[in-house]
Amino acid sequence: MPANLSARLCSLLLSLFLIAFALPALAGPFEDAVAKFANDDYSDTEEAIGVVAGSGNKLAFPIISALQDGRLMADPDSKKVYVTGTDGKSIDAATGLAVASVPDSASAVRLNNRLRRSVDAAIGSLTLQSPDIGARLQAAQSVFKSHEETSLEAVDGALAKETNRSVKAALGDARAAILLFKPDATEVEKLEAVATIKARGDQEAMALLTGMGDQPASVTKAAASAIGSIQSSLAVWSMVQNAWYGLSLGSVLLLAAIGLAITFGVMGVINMAHGEMVMIGAYTTFVVQEVIRTRYPGLFDYSLLIAVPLAFLVAGALGVVIERSIIRFLYGRPLETLLATWGLSLVLQQAVRTMFGPTNREVGNPSWMSGAFELGQITITYNRLWILVFTLAVFVILLAMLRYTALGLEMRAVTQNRRMAASMGIATSRVDALTFGLGSGIAGIAGVALSQIDNVSPNLGQSYIIDSFMVVVFGGVGNLWGTLVGAFTLGIANKFLEPVAGAVLGKIAILVLIILFIQKRPRGLFALKGRAVEA
């Protein structure tokens, strides 16, 4: 087929000419490097990243950032590489010319962790002078992390032009990190670098200083003293961190136990199915999110706010049904109640398993519950913070309800003296049902929050039931404030024990301590006094 061949030759020559004409700066190495992306070999890709990032070519940033997002497509047959833009348009990575479509045989260039680090470092040095402050800050931080000698020039250049204070500080840190590891940096430069890193005072600074290898004696000495001072400040912060983790664990315990504080604490029903109410709340969240995902994806960030009242209603209604159909026949017979509710909890678990399947269900975190922020040297995750806030809100609302509403008054009256309340005209059996429903509903709300940090599986409730009883008994049966103090005490004690004794021993130690405590004070931290005790 000579005609075909000559036509191809012509077009090839034409395109070569076009390339040479349009992009005279393009030399061989860049194109060779780009073609390496098509080899589907990690070392080739790594080499290509290095060459492309260092080429100074205008296409370098689009190529590397496409690689980072999985938008860099390579065709293994023709060895051509394409950049697919976020808008769906594609260009040839070697030439920058627009292409009509990417061939079907092309697939995204694969990355592994090592390459992701190289990509980050490359993006870092390429975006040091980006117009966006956030991008510059991120770039400086990733250069700090990779601290490759080759980035020094770019950092110096950016530092000279930078006006934003925090970016400037980050660049300074990055520069210091590079100098620390640069073999031919002068001693003075290195000492300055150590001082800069010391001022950061965080774990990354520690990592740099401990891992810097052979240095002149004066630098090693300065680094050692810097490490010492960072260590002692980190030790203080780690106490703060333990306290925060303790508060956070305490809030989870409180949230799980607060419903039980009503059903067990106030009503005296040993409710082993309490955990399953929590689980049902979590599954309600799952259903809400499923509906939102399929019908109204825009509402996803509000899914939890929608789930909270629904979970309360679902679990609360179920609680009322359970009270009416089972519990009310068993008042005053704790052993039968225990067995019946235990059986009920197994039935509920298996029912959920049959309906939703035995595997975990995915409940997503809304954007405002993902990630973390730094407070000094500790990391505070948003989901834990919101759960703490939410728990305290639920506690306050519940307390207010018991104190200031008619239903709350009736509940207290019935639990304190049933016969007296009945003779005052209170429909005690109605109040019983509502109280149990309230406790169950609150457990359901707890399920919404716990779905954010734990598995949503039929076994979700089981893991909380023991802890919940522990909190209520420890805090003092029948006293909401006792539950609050009990939960936070246990949470904080657990988190201070855990680093010393380990998670398993820590838990055992807490159990032993509680047993000893109950020996001393059988009624818990805050014992009810007076006539209510005998009721």
Next chain:
Amino acid sequence: MHSKSTHDIAAPFSRRGVLAATAGLMLGLASISGAKAADDTIKVGVLHSLSGTMAISETTLKDTILFLIDEQNKKGGVNGKKLEAVVVDPASNWPLFAEKARELITKDKVSVVFGCWTSVSRKSVLPVFKELNSILFYPVQYEGEESERNVFYTGAAPNQQAIPAVDYLMKDEKVKRWVLAGTDYVYPRTTNKILEAYLKSKGVAQEDIMINYTPFGHSDWQTIVADIKKFGSAGKKTAVVSTINGDANVPFYKELGNQGIKAKDIPVVAFSVGEEELAGIDTKPLLGHLAAWNYFQSIKSPENEKFIKAWQTYTKNPKRVTNDPMEAHVIGFDMWVKAVEKVKSTDPDKVIDALPGIEAKNLTGGTSKMLPNHHITKPVFIGEIKANGQFDVVWKTPGLVAGDAWSKELDGSKDLVGDWVGKKCGNFNTKTNKCLGSGS
């Protein structure tokens, strides 16, 4: 433990019983059809928890065996007889596993049992299989240190999963500092003991190894993740080797993601996280974390594509995932069928003797072989978690790795071999030339 009280509610209806009764009522031929059915079929026991904590993992394996039996029957069964599944539910209750195993072997007269997941359930049924001389195929990666005449281990031994994974991290990621994190029970403890010995033999110092155990279902990972972060900031590349069991993984990965530990900083390589477990997690924060298995759904091979398609058609769910223990059952089932066809009998002694040496295609394009120690040869893959909950294979062993029943890294077991062909012994000491026998 609570599990004792689950006995009575968990006892399932016998499928066969219900079927036979229905047939009898309809045709009035109850006795004849019942008797005939028993002779014309080969019974296969399925001993996987369908309720309780382990149902999450084991239910799929029950479906897998039913699927395989269905496929085999379409091909005409085995030795001219149809296969019939007998499914029981041991309800994640270890003593119940032994009771149900006994019931399968003595009452239902099954020829073989496919079952168990946790090591403790396997240990609990072992005496039953020995006493009644039957066959168990065990499909899950486990801690090794065992080779029994009546058990065939189609999951990975530590040298087919843990050791290659550590090798990969050491060579490819240049990891110098190791966190061995696990759930507190026999599999993680033994695996970590082996790994610790292996790392030390490679020159890793004691202070560069951090070992951490957590209770089952641990959900508050804040302290441990912070500790890992701290341990990882000693200026040396750090990785986490995780033997954390199923349920505790979701909160663990969530906490890692929230505290900003990315795979490119501190990679986590897991031995119990597969496609099935990832189906319940938002995988975005997990991107790039690793898992070591002998099979991934994403591996491209004609066998695998055919299997996935048939499985999704059978389960009527085009999104149903496949995983490593499922593949182990596929291989084990195939080997058992071949052995039974070879000796033209389901007699346990004959089948047990015939199994070593039998080869079966695995789903990743190779051929696995049953070894004299009752373990099989398998390829090892390291996969990175992708955003869609699947794995991207980043490394694999050049060939198939033979499973070691006894770890070469531990002092107590490095001289032992399992050999049921020549020595007829599961723990033969090659130094003293003696068989230690059972009970050791």
